[in-house]
Amino acid sequence: xxxxxxxxxxxxxxxxxWWALLIGALLFSAIQSVAxxxxxGMEAGPGTPAMAGLGxxxxxRAVYPSAMFTGTYIFALVLGITGMTGxxxxxxxxxxxxxxxxxSRVVVAKLLAHAAMGVLYGLAGLVVVLVAGGVTMTIRGxxxxxxxxRLWATMGLAVLAxxxxxxxxxxxxxxxxxxxxxxxxxxAITFLVEPLVTYLLAAADLDSLVRWLPSNASSxxxxxxxxxxxxxxxxxxxxxxxxxxxVLAALGVLISVRRDVS
Amino acid sequence: xxxxxxxxxVVGLTKMFGSLRAVDDLTFSVRPGAVTGFxxxxxxxxxxxxxxxxxxxxPTSGSTTIGGLRYHDLPDPVGTxxxxxxASGFHPGRSARAHLQxxxxxxxxxxxxxxxxxxxxxxxxxxxxxxxxxSLGMRQRLALAAALLGDPGVLLLDExxxxxxxxxxxxxxxxxxxxxxxxxxxxxxxHVLSEVQQTVDEVVLLxxxxxxxxxxxxxxxTGPREVLVRTPEPEKLRDxxxxxxxxxxxxxxxxxxRVTGGTPEVVGHVxxxxxxxxxxxxAETSRLESVFLxxxxxxxx
Numbered sequence: 001x002x003x004x005x006x007x008x009x010x011x012x013x014x015x016x017x018w019w020a021l022l023i024g025a026l027l028f029s030a031i032q033s034v035a036x037x038x039x040x041g042m043e044a045g046p047g048t049p050a051m052a053g054l055g056x057x058x059x060x061r062a063v064y065p066s067a068m069f070t071g072t073y074i075f076a077l078v079l080g081i082t083g084m085t086g087x088x089x090x091x092x093x094x095x096x097x098x099x100x101x102x103x104s105r106v107v108v109a110k111l112l113a114h115a116a117m118g119v120l121y122g123l124a125g126l127v128v129v130l131v132a133g134g135v136t137m138t139i140r141g142x143x144x145x146x147x148x149x150r151l152w153a154t155m156g157l158a159v160l161a162x163x164x165x166x167x168x169x170x171x172x173x174x175x176x177x178x179x180x181x182x183x184x185x186x187x188a189i190t191f192l193v194e195p196l197v198t199y200l201l202a203a204a205d206l207d208s209l210v211r212w213l214p215s216n217a218s219s220x221x222x223x224x225x226x227x228x229x230x231x232x233x234x235x236x237x238x239x240x241x242x243x244x245x246x247v248l249a250a251l252g253v254l255i256s257v258r259r260d261v262s
Numbered sequence: 263x264x265x266x267x268x269x270x271x272v273v274g275l276t277k278m279f280g281s282l283r284a285v286d287d288l289t290f291s292v293r294p295g296a297v298t299g300f301x302x303x304x305x306x307x308x309x310x311x312x313x314x315x316x317x318x319x320x321p322t323s324g325s326t327t328i329g330g331l332r333y334h335d336l337p338d339p340v341g342t343x344x345x346x347x348x349a350s351g352f353h354p355g356r357s358a359r360a361h362l363q364x365x366x367x368x369x370x371x372x373x374x375x376x377x378x379x380x381x382x383x384x385x386x387x388x389x390x391x392x393x394x395x396x397s398l399g400m401r402q403r404l405a406l407a408a409a410l411l412g413d414p415g416v417l418l419l420d421e422x423x424x425x426x427x428x429x430x431x432x433x434x435x436x437x438x439x440x441x442x443x444x445x446x447x448x449x450x451x452x453h454v455l456s457e458v459q460q461t462v463d464e465v466v467l468l469x470x471x472x473x474x475x476x477x478x479x480x481x482x483x484t485g486p487r488e489v490l491v492r493t494p495e496p497e498k499l500r501d502x503x504x505x506x507x508x509x510x511x512x513x514x515x516x517x518x519x520r521v522t523g524g525t526p527e528v529v530g531h532v533x534x535x536x537x538x539x540x541x542x543x544x545a546e547t548s549r550l551e552s553v554f555l556x557x558x559x560x561x562x563x
Contacts, residue, residue, distance in 0.1 A: 007368030014360035015353055091351040094318060095361075095408065098345060099368040101317045101334045261318040262310075 001109060004100055008083075008113035011092075017082060021075040022121060029071030029125040033133035036062045037140065054142040057149035061223075063133035064151065065158035068125035069222055073165040074190065076118045080169015081186050083114050084252075085179035093261055104253045110170050111249060118163030125162070126155055154222070157234060161221050164238065167245035168214065174252025190215060217241045267294035267415035267447030268329025268342070270315060275324035277310050277471075284310040286471040287324070292449045292464075294415070297442045299458045299479070300451040301554065302468030308451040309347065311468075312418050316345055328416055340369035344409035345418045351405070354394030358385050358404045361393065362411055371412055379407040398425030406434075416447040423450075423457045435461045455554045467553065475553065482550045489529045490552070492518045492542035502536035503529065518542070520552060 041053035052058040087093035134144040176182035220237025270292040277285040285307040313319040315326040317333035362376040380389045383403040467474040511520040
């Protein structure tokens with residue numbers, strides 16, 4: 001398995017997509033971080049309470065781990081999806097399955113390799129938000145705020161969350177072989193379908209179901225102790241998210257990966 | 263495993279794609295120590311058969327084994343069988359070296375083999391360039407390097423001469439002959455007989471998914487030379503040829519006769535003497551060539 005994981009990592013790093021996606025992730029993370037640092041403490045509008053001020057731990061967590069996650073997870077998802085579908089698109093799947101005729105092992109190796117890439121994305125993103133957000137907060141006169149409550153734990157969980165989104169991408173790509181269809185489906189579900197379902201379920205007073213959706217499970221993992229919504233416990237949220245990825249990949253192995261390669 | 267090849271056995275192989283019978287109850291063996299040509303027109307099921315042997319397609323029925331084992335059950339697949347299937351199985355954004363590195367890492371092959379293989383197929387200088395910019399011939403060389411990476415005893419190469427220039431084909435010929443003389447099993451497919459005729463020892467001839475012939479090239483390729491002649495008056499020509507002591511092996515619907523016992527000059531002269539109009543008079547072909555021609559012609563409908 002180690003050999004297959006190393007092979008998968010070489011696959012990822014030997015084309016340019018991974019760093020194009022990484023640059024996108026870093027850019028979005030930086031923008032999100034600076035934006036969060038700028039709006040902190042602002043009045044959201046007449047009658048609504050002000051956002052947490054920069055002096056608070058909540059604001060610092062928004063500027064660092066939350067901003068990194070928001071800017072990065074979708075790129076990790078796309079990396080995962082293309083990591084699987086690219087094999088079919090360029091027919092490299094032939095060489096892959098010749099090296100490892102046991103196809104489910106290939107999928108497991110991809111899950112592990114992309115989780116590792118997700119960790120790398122998350123760590124790189126943290127460096128960027130620490131600089132971009134930290135400088136912005138310092139300019140506003142609050143300093144880097146590195147002593148904020150639960151900051152480092154939340155940063156660790158944010159990295160973990162990004163890694164799981166990459167795993168989720170492999171799951172989606174394993175189930176849907178067509179690259180464009182898989183990317184569109186993955187992004188559409190995350191940005192359109194899920195918010196809509198969340199809204200509809202909330203409107204139907206089914207809040208207890210809402211928290212099991214991937215994005216909300218992800219938010220639960222990211223924001224332990226968040227009382228705004230009734231999220232799952234952070235570790236339950238993480239497991240739920242991981243299950244989405246693994247179950248999709250397992251379904252993909254059963255339905256799609258076993259099919260003929262011609 | 264290296265150096266000594268295993269026998270490849272295909273037994274009663276049938277592969278259906280929906281209602282299309284791509285391979286139909288095919289049985290043949292490929293022995294070590296020889297180059298075997300896997301011949302047939304386009305669409306005759308060669309690639310499908312190779313993909314079944316390699317476990318990429320699931321046979322509808324029948325079995326394929328390498329040294330008695332299914333590909334799936336080989337303990338060291340890349341070290342046992344080397345395959346090149348099509349020149350398009352590369353990521354255009356990945357370099358040749360990286361493509362081989364990916365395989366070497368996955369199959370636990372010494373990374374030094376990557377550079378050796380690039381050198382062996384003459385890609386050292388372009389090895390770090392992205393495959394997207396490669397010519398078809400360069401892709402063929404890379405496919406061959408990938409097949410050889412694990413130093414396998416069995417080589418299954420799909421149309422390896424396709425896209426190579428004459429010098430490349432000559433190089434490939436010598437290379438494959440050397441591999442077979444080391445005791446390896448070498449199977450190369452082609453839809454162009456002349457491309458492989460000088461390379462192969464044995465022939466497996468396929469048409470519409472069925473085995474037409476299998477045997478040593480010399481056994482299939484001996485016998486009387488044939489002349490192909492086409493005329494609007496086949497009956498008249500047949501009588502004239504018979505009178506001149508030539509043998510007509512067959513006449514097809516388009517007025518084409520297969521004749522033995524004489525050169526094209528003799529056949530042409532007989533036709534001229536008999537006042538028969540000729541539309542075509544083809545040079546001598548071997549029996550194998552004429553069988554192959556019939557298959558390809560029939561394939562065009």
